[in-house]
């Protein structure tokens with residue numbers, strides 16, 4: 001139930017994003033050459049009045065003198081202010097309308113423009129307490145009502161005292177005059193509202209600094225107003241993901257911490273306790289221990305394709321949805337593979353090294369064209385299949401093998417086993433995923449099966465290949481060359497040294513896991529993944545999640561959305577519906593999707609229900625978590 005409380009809300013820079021008299025100045029001085037001078041002066045007087053360094057009445061008189069406004073200007077001002085209502089007030093408009101009898105707008109501004117704006121928003125204009133202009137017959141402002149306490153310093157406290165409110169009183173405002181009410185003992189708490197301005201002088205004495213209204217409603221436990229204030233959502237981004245991601249999360253109002261390296265399991269366990277969204281790339285391991293240390297984790301955001309570094313099973317059991325970017329760097333890996341095939345077939349790594357050492361080795365020995373050579377692709381997924389098309393366009397003859405049935409693109413030939421493929425082709429390139437079963441699938445036996453003088457490329461995952469066996473096959477001359485981008489042990493950051501048995505080998509290209517590291521891919525990933533996360537948080541949509549049942553949902557309008565994640569056991573939906581029926585709840589729409597481990601039920605319901613309902617739904621036995629979107 002809603003607590004019987006009174007909210008005293010300031011108008012300028014709190015209910016609206018701006019100071020009304022500044023806007024009035026813009027209106028009055030439009031086209032006037034003195035405009036910028038007078039505007040600066042007015043803003044200066046406003047600030048002095050707000051932070052308490054100038055007597056309020058003096059500040060008002062000085063500003064009105066400078067302005068020389070009339071009734072038409074005030075009407076125009078009200079119209080403009082209707083478009084300047086603070087964002088978090090707009091977000092919570094529906095809820096606020098339901099509280100209209102508990103809300104007073106108390107302002108040192110003027111009822112003449114405040115009332116129309118407040119009424120337009122849906123609050124009660126009779127609950128606006130503010131100053132009043134005095135006009136002459138021609139409609140010019142000539143004065144203001146000096147008997148009104150709000151025209152003086154300390155006026156707000158006096159007004160609240162006169163109201164003699166029953167119940168708790170909370171003041172929301174951005175200035176010293178709002179703080180005053182609390183200091184005079186007429187309010188339980190003063191919330192300094194910093195969404196539009198931050199007045200340092202007032203900060204020190206505020207009971208609570210609130211970056212927006214969501215924070216205040218959450219803090220006051222005013223249920224049904226919002227799911228969770230966005231400014232409380234903490235995002236930890238590791239491994240130097242694209243700055244675009246920071247921008248998108250910050251725009252959404254989340255708190256973002258950004259790091260360029262990955263973290264070890266222990267470091268992560270310590271850091272992740274109050275994190276809601278963790279953003280990683282291929283190096284950070286999200287183990288069960290990490291998941292258990294994370295008390296508030298909603299999402300793992302993998303800013304890459306591979307998700308082998310994440311214990312998906314543990315994430316699912318703990319109700320953590322994982323998103324990745326399955327296509328954003330596909331092309332970049334393909335282009336690297338193509339470049340490396342050509343370089344190795346031409347023996348370029350050795351030729352280039354010789355040149356740097358002052359050796360001119362002009363010769364066609366060991367240099368071939370790729371045209372008509374046979375390319376063997378192991379793993380014909382997104383990367384493998386795209387590589388197939390591009391390689392064929394260069395005149396290569398493509399063979400592929402995949403565990404799953406995959407349609408051949410172009411003229412590619414499907415092989416029934418990896419062994420069959422290995423004996424046929426001049427270049428073997430691995431594009432399998434990093435599932436544990438793929439550890440060491442390529443070793444001495446597989447190298448033996450390859451044609452003499454063939455080329456080997458691994459851009460997939462380091463653990464897939466027995467590196468020692470690869471080294472021996474290069475040194476023995478069985479293989480003509482290799483390119484390796486991924487290693488069983490990779491440095492955590494660019495500050496750590498790299499070590500590998502493959503260093504210094506002939507016709508060998510070693511790259512620091514940069515298959516997907518292009519400007520295009522990273523920028524793409526930097527917006528793709530945050531958008532998935534934001535959509536999930538805002539609507540419950542799991543489309544594209546790696547571990548959750550996929551449901552594409554539209555935003556909720558005029559309904560409340562109940563999101564329920566449970567262990568996949570029978571009858572949970574029936575149980576939810578029984579509870580809803582018992583409470584006479586009108587279901588507007590409902591979806592259930594399950595995978596082997598969990599079920600995801602989304603129910604949009606009419607907004608009229610008792611809070612007991614939510615408690616009962618939370619208590620359903622196999623619930624992992626339950627969330628409401630308002």
Ligand SMILES: NC(=O)C1=CN([C@@H]2O[C@H](COP(=O)(O)OP(=O)(O)OC[C@H]3O[C@@H](n4cnc5c(N)ncnc54)[C@H](O)[C@@H]3O)[C@@H](O)[C@H]2O)C=CC1
Pocket residue numbers: 305306307326329330333378379380381382383384401402403404431432433434438441459460461485486513514515516517
């Ligand atoms: N070097 C780099 O920077 C990058 C590396 N990668 C790696 O490339 C992998 C593949 O990426 P996508 O093609 O987008 O993934 P994908 O999931 O579309 O394709 C993987 C394919 O490999 C097949 N496969 C798995 N194990 C196999 C096996 N033992 N034998 C034959 N086929 C097998 C799967 O059935 C699937 O078709 C990623 O999982 C990631 O590990 C991805 C991007 C960048």
Ligand SMILES: O=C(O)C(=O)COP(=O)(O)O
Pocket residue numbers: 281282283303304305306307329513514515516517
């Ligand atoms: O996308 C992948 O799976 C990759 O391997 C690329 O990883 P990265 O983002 O470069 O750490």
